Each structure stands twice: as C-alpha cells, then as structure tokens.
Amino acid sequence: MQVTKGAIGTKGPRVTASLSIPGRYIVLMPGVGLKGVSRKIGDAKERQRLKKMLNQLTIPDNVGVIVRTAGASARKNSFARDLRGLIAAWEELETAMREKKAPSCLYREPDLVERVVRDSLTEDVDRIVVDSKEHFERIRAIAGRISRRAKGRTTLYEGNLPIFGYYDVDRQVAEAFSRKVALPSGGYIIFEETEALIAVDVNSGRHKGSGSQEDAILEVNTQAVEEVARQLRLRNVGGLVVIDLIDMKSRKHQTAVYRAMRGALRRDRARVNVLTISELGIMEMTRQRVEESILSSMMVDCPYCHGRGSVRSPMSMSVDVQRQTAAVMRKLQAEKRPINLQIVVHPTVLDRMRREDEKFLVDMEARYHGALSFKSDANRHVESYIVKDAESEQVFFSTAER
DSSP states (O other), X not given: OEEEEOOBTTBOOEEESSOOXXXXXXXXXXXXXXXXXXXXXXXXXXXXXXXXHHHHSOOOTTEEEEEOGGGTTOOHHHHHHHHHHHHXXXXXXHHHHHHSOSSOOOOOOOOHHHHIXXXXXXTTOOOEXXXXXXXXXXXXXXXXXXXXXXXXXXXEOOOSSOHHHHTTHHHHHHHTTOSEEEOTTSOEEEEEEOSSEEEEEEEOTTOOOSSOHHHHXXXXXXXXXXXXXXXXXXXXXXEEEEEEOOOOOOHHHHHHHHHXXXXXXXXXXXXXXXXXXXTTSEEEEEEOOOSOOHHHHHOOOOTTTTTSSOOOOHHHXXXXXXXXXXXXXXXXXXXXXXXXXXXXXXXXXXXXXXXXXXXHHHHHHHHHTOEXXXXXXXXXXXXXXXXXXXXXXXXXXXXXXX
C-alpha cells in the first residue's frame, strides 16, 4: 500500500494499491499500462508532441507513464534520463518487496531539498536562493542532473540579515496567519478557514477610484481574485473555496474578473476548478487538498475559546447565573432547607452583576427568603461558575470546566 495523501484534520490518510513513483518530468505507475499527459498541459500541439515522444521511449511492459506539468517543452533525452532513474527505483523496490518482511517501508518520498529541485525548479523560476552551503552544494548537484542551466540558477546567500528578512518572506508568512489582507487599491479581503470550506469576503475599504463606481469595483475585484489565488498557494489551503465579490452589474466586468482568476490560477501546481460568478456575486472554486494548510499545521485552537474565536458576554453569563441560582433556591425552599448560597464566578461576570443586576439579586433573596454571597475567581473560565452552600460548601450546580 502507498500513502497518497497524509492525514488532514479529522480525516485519516488516503492509501492506494495503485503505486506511483514521481520523477521530475514523469510519474511511473507500475502495474498500469497507461500512457498519458497531465491535464494541466492545455496546448493541443504540445500534448500531441508529448504523446508521440512517449511512444518512442522504451517503457517496460505493464508499467504506465504520465507526463507531469513540468514536462511541457522538455526534450526527449530529459524524459529518457528521468525514466531510467524511475525504473531503477522501481527495480530496487521490487527487490525489497521480495526480501523484506512485512510490515516494512519499501519507498519514501525524497527529503525537502530534493523535492524543491524536482517539483519547484521549473522554467518560470528564476533562481533558488539558499543560506546553507551544504544544501547549496547538494541542490547544485541535483540540479546538475537536469541541465547546466538549472544548476546555474542556484545562489548561495551570505548576507548578515536572516534570509527570510532580507527577501521579505517574514511579512508574507505573517500574512498567511492574518484574517485581513490589504489590496494595493485600498480594498481588502477577509479569509475565514473552516473545516468545511474557505470563505473569502472582498471589501472596497477606502478605495474610491478615479473613474466611475463600476470601474472602481472592477479594479478591487480584479486585485482581490489575483490576491486570493496567491493566498491559496501561500496558505496551502484546499477544498471548497467561496469568494463573496463586490456586486458587479456589468456582465462584461464579471467575465473580466473570472478571466483574471483563471489567469492567476495558472501558477498553481494543485488541481483547481473555478466556476463563473453566480447571480449572487459569488465565485466558487475547488482546490486540491494535498496536505494540511499552514494555519492548521502551525497553530492550535485557542485553549480558552476552543477555536470559536469568541466567548459568552458578561451579560449573558449573568442571566445564566441568575437562572440557575433561582432554580437551586426553589429546590431548597421546597425541601424547607436554609438558603445560604455562595456563587463563584469570573471577575468580569461579578463586575456586571454588581453594576447592572444588583436589584434582581436582592429581589431573588427576598422572594426565596435566602442569602446570596459572591466570590470572584480570576483563574476560572468566563463561562464557568459554581453555586454552592456557603457553610458546608456542598455544590448544587457547576458548569463543565473548559
């Protein structure tokens, strides 16, 4: 079995019995007699050239081959070299299958350094900058197997500033954790990442524009979809994405924004599918979810609010405390027991009760012929409280600890 997708959130890993070994230009699929070209290569002539070239390669029987997106415009000898390496890896894997006892790991994806060269050093990448001499030499050696030009696109950074700070990567990483992302025009977008989908809200902000209102809206929406495409890559999020654009009356403008999104998504290596803008001004799309997003992998739910992003207000908690306290007092009165209660609450709740609800509490004491005292506990969760007997400390009601 091969793991094709790691565990994400509450979903377990995805495994398959159809094995695949990725190279730089092609993917080898033992046991499948399929020869094909990535759907992301859209040019008809290029697809035809690649299919013709696949037929010229010496491919073992019962082994399938798929040309990767990086294979566009690559020469035949590059594919032949890639194929030889993948066949050698498959032969080693076959030997391990015969000799090793189960359970055993037979094949593992290369480490980050090799994956960067294999998957990221494409024709649209000008250079790779590395601040480690050891990794620099290794990347050059791996890239040298591809071509002399690829080897020359690796640069060693030896500056005094941290490399992320020098190239402004720190700011972009910080953006990946921010709900609000500013646009050059003065507008902004709001990202909300949930387990079910990614919701993006586009706002004009302080942008007024020099032309008509429709032109200003078109400018903000165009910038927004281009930034959304970049943020999806930066945040590494996938699944269903819903973008609430600023309403556009012109069908021509809607088409222009849709085309801008399609153009911005061409740089995305993940599979994407985007629909035209709906009558409600909503753009829907899906993006392949390969691994956990940067937010999920680097952050945990707030231990106080448990990921909700909010807690109950002091007013809401005061009402709840009064209701439960009254229930306890009614029960004690029915049992003809003395009523002398102490309520332990968070300081913000106690402050609200003293300032706003004192009259209700005094009326409650008179109605049930009892006494109430209050104690604040700064270590208690704002949504947690206890109603107990002031003398025996018998607990009559307690919320679940959070």
